[in-house]
Amino acid sequence: MTTTLPPALRPTKRGVLSRVKFLNNARSSVGVQRGMLLTGVILTALLILTAIFAPVIAPFGFSQLRDDGGLFGAQSAPNPKHLLGTTTGGYDVLSRVIWGAQTAVSVVIVAVLLSIIAGVTLGLLSGYIGGWLDRMLVVICDAIYAFPTLLLAIVMSIAISGGQSSLWGGIFAASISITVVFIPQYFRVIRAETVRIKNEAYVESALVLGASSPRIMFRHVLRNATRSLPLIFTLNSSEAILTLAGLGFLGFGIEPTSAAEWGFDLNKALADVSSGIWWTSVPPGLAIVLAVLGITLVGESLNDLADPRLRGRRAVAATAGSVAATSVDPVAAVAPDTESLITMLGANYYPEPESKQKS
Amino acid sequence: MIWSPHTPTISIGITFVSTLLIDAPSAAKKPETRPKRTRDGSGLRRYLIIRLLLIVPTIFILTTLVFMLMRVTGDPITAALGGRLTADQLQERIHAAGFDRPIIVQYFEYIGQIFTGNFGTTLSDNRPVLEVLTTYGAATLELAFYALVIAFIIGIPFGMLAAYFRDKAPDAFLRVVAILFYATPVFFAGMVLKLIFSVWLKWLPVSGRGTTTTELEMQLLKGKTGIYLIDALRIGDGAILADVLAHALLPGLALGLLTAGIFLRLVRTNVIGTLSMDYVDAARSRGVKEFRLVRVHAYRPALIPIITVIGMQIALLLGGAVLTESTFEWKGLGYQLTQYLQARDFVAVQGIVVLLAVIVAVTNFIVDVVAALIDPRVRY
Numbered sequence: 001m002t003t004t005l006p007p008a009l010r011p012t013k014r015g016v017l018s019r020v021k022f023l024n025n026a027r028s029s030v031g032v033q034r035g036m037l038l039t040g041v042i043l044t045a046l047l048i049l050t051a052i053f054a055p056v057i058a059p060f061g062f063s064q065l066r067d068d069g070g071l072f073g074a075q076s077a078p079n080p081k082h083l084l085g086t087t088t089g090g091y092d093v094l095s096r097v098i099w100g101a102q103t104a105v106s107v108v109i110v111a112v113l114l115s116i117i118a119g120v121t122l123g124l125l126s127g128y129i130g131g132w133l134d135r136m137l138v139v140i141c142d143a144i145y146a147f148p149t150l151l152l153a154i155v156m157s158i159a160i161s162g163g164q165s166s167l168w169g170g171i172f173a174a175s176i177s178i179t180v181v182f183i184p185q186y187f188r189v190i191r192a193e194t195v196r197i198k199n200e201a202y203v204e205s206a207l208v209l210g211a212s213s214p215r216i217m218f219r220h221v222l223r224n225a226t227r228s229l230p231l232i233f234t235l236n237s238s239e240a241i242l243t244l245a246g247l248g249f250l251g252f253g254i255e256p257t258s259a260a261e262w263g264f265d266l267n268k269a270l271a272d273v274s275s276g277i278w279w280t281s282v283p284p285g286l287a288i289v290l291a292v293l294g295i296t297l298v299g300e301s302l303n304d305l306a307d308p309r310l311r312g313r314r315a316v317a318a319t320a321g322s323v324a325a326t327s328v329d330p331v332a333a334v335a336p337d338t339e340s341l342i343t344m345l346g347a348n349y350y351p352e353p354e355s356k357q358k359s
Numbered sequence: 360m361i362w363s364p365h366t367p368t369i370s371i372g373i374t375f376v377s378t379l380l381i382d383a384p385s386a387a388k389k390p391e392t393r394p395k396r397t398r399d400g401s402g403l404r405r406y407l408i409i410r411l412l413l414i415v416p417t418i419f420i421l422t423t424l425v426f427m428l429m430r431v432t433g434d435p436i437t438a439a440l441g442g443r444l445t446a447d448q449l450q451e452r453i454h455a456a457g458f459d460r461p462i463i464v465q466y467f468e469y470i471g472q473i474f475t476g477n478f479g480t481t482l483s484d485n486r487p488v489l490e491v492l493t494t495y496g497a498a499t500l501e502l503a504f505y506a507l508v509i510a511f512i513i514g515i516p517f518g519m520l521a522a523y524f525r526d527k528a529p530d531a532f533l534r535v536v537a538i539l540f541y542a543t544p545v546f547f548a549g550m551v552l553k554l555i556f557s558v559w560l561k562w563l564p565v566s567g568r569g570t571t572t573t574e575l576e577m578q579l580l581k582g583k584t585g586i587y588l589i590d591a592l593r594i595g596d597g598a599i600l601a602d603v604l605a606h607a608l609l610p611g612l613a614l615g616l617l618t619a620g621i622f623l624r625l626v627r628t629n630v631i632g633t634l635s636m637d638y639v640d641a642a643r644s645r646g647v648k649e650f651r652l653v654r655v656h657a658y659r660p661a662l663i664p665i666i667t668v669i670g671m672q673i674a675l676l677l678g679g680a681v682l683t684e685s686t687f688e689w690k691g692l693g694y695q696l697t698q699y700l701q702a703r704d705f706v707a708v709q710g711i712v713v714l715l716a717v718i719v720a721v722t723n724f725i726v727d728v729v730a731a732l733i734d735p736r737v738r739y
Contacts, residue, residue, distance in 0.1 A: 033526075035531070036531070036534070036535070139416055139417075139420065140420055142417065143416070143417045143418075143420035143421050143424075144420075144421075144424070146417060146671075146674060146719055146720065146723055147421055147674060147716055147719060148674040148675065148677045148678035148681075148715060148719065149674070149675070149678055150678035150679075150681060150682070151677070151678060151681070151712050151715060151716075154700065154708075154712075155424075155425055155428050155429065155708075155712060156428060158428070158429060158705065158708070159428040159429065159431040238542070242542075242544055245544050246544065246546075246678070246682055249544070249546050249682060249685070250681070250682070250685065250697055250700060251697075251700065251701060252700075263544070266544075266546060266547060266550065269550070270546075270550065270685075270686065273550050273553050273554050273558065274553070274557075274558065274565050274566075275558075276554070276558045276559070278554055281547070281550045281551075281554070282551070282554075285543075285544070285547035285550065285551065288542075288543075288544055288547060289539070289542050289543050289544075289547065292541075292542035292543075293538060293539060293542040296538050296541065296542055297538060300534075300538060
């Protein structure tokens with residue numbers, strides 16, 4: 001029998017689990033924050049489960065127009081057979097909403113993975129190597145960052161697929177379109193961290209010991225530069241769903257015969273609204289809202305928990321000292337980093353970054 | 360600590376320039392590299408000039424990016440008219456438009472044209488892109504204005520409220536509402552609003568910017584601005600003004616709520632930051648009323664990050680306007696853009712996108728200038 005101590009007094013055992021920042025943070029949440037986090041986790045889990053088990057849950061296929069009883073019929077109101085009615089195109093609404101989760105999750109996974117790989121690599125190289133490469137990349141990323149997300153995604157999807165595509169072609173086109181938008185965010189965070197870590201004593205000692213650049217970059221720098229990634233990661237996931245839906249709504253989605261996509265369905269439902277048909281638009285729309293809400297709640301709570309200034313006051317005592325002062329706001333994220341540009345333009349009152357002093 | 364440049368500050372609000380200006384650490388080590396300030400305002404002027412110069416590479420990079428991406432798939436003529444014309448006719452038109460020359464030649468020609476204000480001519484209806492902008496830009500501007508008004512009315516007071524009741528029930532409620540606003544795609548919000556207020560309750564019109572009569576009056580008006588609100592005021596007819604506002608309410612609300620959610624969070628975070636400052640406690644101990652404490656003492660200093668980030672929302676607002684305009688058939692730039700997208704008129708798309716990029720870059724510049732004027736710390 002052990003006596004239960006209040007969390008603040010419990011001895012900290014650094015097990016594997018306690019190294020996962022998310023779990024640490026989750027444990028230190030209280031009250032409202034815990035409620036938000038839990039709601040978010042439940043909604044997100046629901047989304048992922050729906051995506052995985054779509055073939056089992058969905059009553060019909062996403063492109064199914066008929067069954068043994070004949071054609072489904074267009075725009076039929078909700079009835080026992082079609083719980084949420086059918087669309088203008090004659091598909092079952094409920095089934096398409098369920099299958100839509102699969103498309104959304106696939107796009108999020110592909111998009112976030114691609115942008116993490118590209119953004120982290122570029123950020124690491126840029127921050128570590130410095131010099132002209134760094135300046136060029138910073139300027140390019142700033143320019144892209146300032147650009148309206150959706151417009152960039154439209155241009156990308158024209159470039160990739162000419163505007164319409166098959167299931168995987170569509171998923172990749174949408175993902176890559178979204179990726180380009182997100183790379184600057186990962187790039188900036190990783191670059192800033194790399195520039196900071198590069199001057200730490202342990203990197204210098206690794207240099208002295210004769211470690212190679214790639215080893216220092218990936219082993220010493222990267223490992224310590226990733227602490228704010230989970231936050232950006234969750235926030236980007238929700239933005240990816242919104243961008244995908246926006247692309248779909250503008251007709252750049254995936255063909256209805258290849259996959260179900262919520263934004264595309266909403267586009268087709270736009271005309272129905274004027275005639276008072278609600279069941280074609282409300283279900284896919286709500287699906288988007290719930291998916292984004294779930295992921296954003298998780299991201300938001302993570303953000304609060306990782307930021308001592310925003311964390312619940314009681315919880316601060318429990319974890320103070322172990323948490324970095326990192327704040328990620330999905331909207332405020334990443335103001336333009338014009339430092340290098342200014343140096344480039346010859347305004348020399350910003351001294352060179354300390355990188356040059358090392359050699 | 361919070362402002363240390365070593366912190367991976369990606370949301371402190373103020374742009375990176377200003378962070379650097381406030382406490383570039385090595386600037387302190389090498390004071391001789393600092394320019395001597397001859398008199399007040401020279402720092403500001405210098406800042407403004409540098410900031411102005413920064414616009415050029417931004418626009419240049421975006422233009423290059425968009426141009427190259429749009430040409431990856433091939434020439435615009437085949438994209439727009441392929442299948443409708445024979446191969447010979449296509450070839451003839453491609454040659455006439457100069458799309459068969461090396462891409463690099465076309466690129467430099469395009470850049471040159473942009474500098475002279477020529478953004479190309481649309482393929483589908485053969486109009487200069489700049490004319491498309493002047494015709495439809497006013498409508499988008501008007502929509503963005505309504506959205507901003509709604510966002511300010513909702514976002515700022517409720518953000519302060521949430522900050523004041525931090526971690527209590529009103530805060531929790533407001534935050535969830537803010538996230539809901541953010542999580543709802545504008546077009547879905549628009550569709551729901553339409554369904555409720557236009558179709559079921561029949562209170563408001565379904566789409567467009569005015570009834571046929573209003574549109575006609577607007578066309579006849581001499582020296583029209585294209586901004587219906589101003590034009591309606593000038594006509595001075597109450598019925599027309601009411602009609603214009605009735606048509607504007609739902610689109611403005613759809614786009615405004617999205618932005619309001621963002622403003623609310625932003626104001627909340629920043630006011631929480633300033634509310635915990637010592638001087639707020641000092642003011643409270645002097646007996647300053649709680650309302651004034653939030654409204655003046657905490658909100659004022661939080662304004663600069665708020666203004667900067669609000670400025671960055673222009674990009675979001677423009678993206679949202681594209682979707683809102685298509686939802687409500689609001690005939691602005693975004694609506695026109697989707698029309699061109701459907702017609703696969705990529706010359707027009709490229710022109711409009713580049714133009715919007717210019718608008719975003721210029722707006723960001725203006726926002727930074729405003730921030731610099733408000734806060735002397737920003738400008739050195």
